[in-house]
Amino acid sequence: MKDPDCNCSSEVIWRYIDRELPAREMAVVSDQIRSCDTCRSMYEGQALLARSLSTSFVDSPFGESFVSRSRERFGSAGLGESSGGGLRTIRGGTKLLLGYRAFSLLRSRRALGIAAMLLLVPAIIAIGLLVGSRREQSLGGLRVTGRDEVGVRVAGSSSEVVFIQPQPGSSGFQAGRVYDIPAGTTLSLTLGTGDGGRDPAARLDVAGPARFSTDPDCTVSNFHGNLISGDLRARVSPRGAGESFRISSGGLHQARVIGTVFVLSARDGATSLTVEEGLVGFGVLGETGDYTEKTKVGPGAGTVTLAAAGGLSGIAPAAGAGESGREEPGTSAASSPAADTPSAGAPGKARPAAGKVPETLRDQLDRPANPRGE
Amino acid sequence: MLAEDREYVERVLAGEPEVFEQLVRKYNRLGGSIAYGVLSDFHLAEDVVQDAFIRAFEALAGLKEPARFRFWFAGIVKRRSIDVLRQRKTPRMRAASLEAGAADDGEGQALGATISSDSRRPDQSSDGSQLDAAVHAERRRQVLKCISGLDEDDRMVVSLKHMEGMSYKEIAELMELSVSAVESRLFRARKVLRKQLAAALKLDSPES
Numbered sequence: 323m324k325d326p327d328c329n330c331s332s333e334v335i336w337r338y339i340d341r342e343l344p345a346r347e348m349a350v351v352s353d354q355i356r357s358c359d360t361c362r363s364m365y366e367g368q369a370l371l372a373r374s375l376s377t378s379f380v381d382s383p384f385g386e387s388f389v390s391r392s393r394e395r396f397g398s399a400g401l402g403e404s405s406g407g408g409l410r411t412i413r414g415g416t417k418l419l420l421g422y423r424a425f426s427l428l429r430s431r432r433a434l435g436i437a438a439m440l441l442l443v444p445a446i447i448a449i450g451l452l453v454g455s456r457r458e459q460s461l462g463g464l465r466v467t468g469r470d471e472v473g474v475r476v477a478g479s480s481s482e483v484v485f486i487q488p489q490p491g492s493s494g495f496q497a498g499r500v501y502d503i504p505a506g507t508t509l510s511l512t513l514g515t516g517d518g519g520r521d522p523a524a525r526l527d528v529a530g531p532a533r534f535s536t537d538p539d540c541t542v543s544n545f546h547g548n549l550i551s552g553d554l555r556a557r558v559s560p561r562g563a564g565e566s567f568r569i570s571s572g573g574l575h576q577a578r579v580i581g582t583v584f585v586l587s588a589r590d591g592a593t594s595l596t597v598e599e600g601l602v603g604f605g606v607l608g609e610t611g612d613y614t615e616k617t618k619v620g621p622g623a624g625t626v627t628l629a630a631a632g633g634l635s636g637i638a639p640a641a642g643a644g645e646s647g648r649e650e651p652g653t654s655a656a657s658s659p660a661a662d663t664p665s666a667g668a669p670g671k672a673r674p675a676a677g678k679v680p681e682t683l684r685d686q687l688d689r690p691a692n693p694r695g696e
Numbered sequence: 697m698l699a700e701d702r703e704y705v706e707r708v709l710a711g712e713p714e715v716f717e718q719l720v721r722k723y724n725r726l727g728g729s730i731a732y733g734v735l736s737d738f739h740l741a742e743d744v745v746q747d748a749f750i751r752a753f754e755a756l757a758g759l760k761e762p763a764r765f766r767f768w769f770a771g772i773v774k775r776r777s778i779d780v781l782r783q784r785k786t787p788r789m790r791a792a793s794l795e796a797g798a799a800d801d802g803e804g805q806a807l808g809a810t811i812s813s814d815s816r817r818p819d820q821s822s823d824g825s826q827l828d829a830a831v832h833a834e835r836r837r838q839v840l841k842c843i844s845g846l847d848e849d850d851r852m853v854v855s856l857k858h859m860e861g862m863s864y865k866e867i868a869e870l871m872e873l874s875v876s877a878v879e880s881r882l883f884r885a886r887k888v889l890r891k892q893l894a895a896a897l898k899l900d901s902p903e904s
Binding site: 333336337340342367368370371372374376377378379380381382383384385386388389391392393395589591592630 | 859890
């Protein structure tokens, strides 16, 4: 109902959606959206528009793919060719010379820069440790395979991008960062390292082109990933009481997992789920992030798709996946208020038909899921 | 970030031109947002951004403040975009005819076709998923056409916000506007877009 004290305006709601309000005001507006029908309605319309605007740029030719496509053109212009000193040769006979004066200035600037760096490095390290301890929690081992690099940036930032070189070793996966995975590359995350010979909590393989991130404060026990676009395959160990494993896609849908192997695909606002083992709760996210389960999906259900508007398709007529899932008490799906919604799974049936698994994902991930990430 | 840019620039100038690729990675989305804001065309925007990087590389020695590469590069992209727009001699508000329900022009069809081909789902084995993909592609095309109909500065603010994900402050710095001016432009542009897209997005509730 309409809150008589409501003073929310469209402008305030936009600042809320754009995360431009101070933390305290964000919380106030969030409460207001929950309690006031008028505010909620306004918020839902504006959030939908914001998502539609952002989604409309998803297929823009920029990002890592731009770099790949541009290499040839840049190469023909001499970019990327290494040569000594302040002289670079542009292919085709053109030469680019640095003026002596400019070069001298640069050299002096570099000296100043080095001195400043010597003073600043301890401070930067200290700040980095402080910030890193709060927002860059390492969740587990990360391995990148493929021919390209993976771009990584802090969630919410548009500029702080670093790149991971594909190499045999693994590095730490940082929560709260956005991983931009180009085509032909797979990012494998082994969540947790296992304990006393136990399997790790989960293994995720995200096949490019894809973008993937996690909540900054998620943990191995309560993992919340966000498949912004692309495909991923997950093998999740059974969750204990109070533990959860959730993957949201595009802020619209969510798969909640109870010890299982599944493939998730996010494209064009729709999310497709194929479950190979176990049981997965599959539902929609409200504007305030509340989860409503639409169905449970088990092996044999084929590929189930949730459209942007929340409509389900591809559900096998036979229901009752609950028997095949290793559902643990206290897990998120089991405790979901919508847990008794019709199930899509078909217990005891064969694995989904090969044709229903996304081909590109199969091409890149068609190998036995190894819980140790080897 | 600024110190990082300075380091990249200085390393390129000191004989490591391959380091320039880091700047390309870092700023191609930004360039794309600006070029799209001016040109309303992804393909042209891509060409312009590639060209702008080449020009930036060639003129790098003349950059007085390497730490401000971002702003300098943004200026190159914008100027180059405006040049291309003039060369085309095409009214940039072609898409404004959308409101009048005009039929697709060639550009619109090309854009729609591009989105469709770029957004192929790997599992389009069923008619349902193909239909979903087609519906979403059509919706994106409609949204882009409406964005194309905005005033150039409003369009750029929208693309910097929704394509590059910049904050009001970052957009303000880049466009040399006040934060409140950026917010006003965004608010106005979204209001227009909301009105135009109300039917397509099934937006029922009033905005204010």
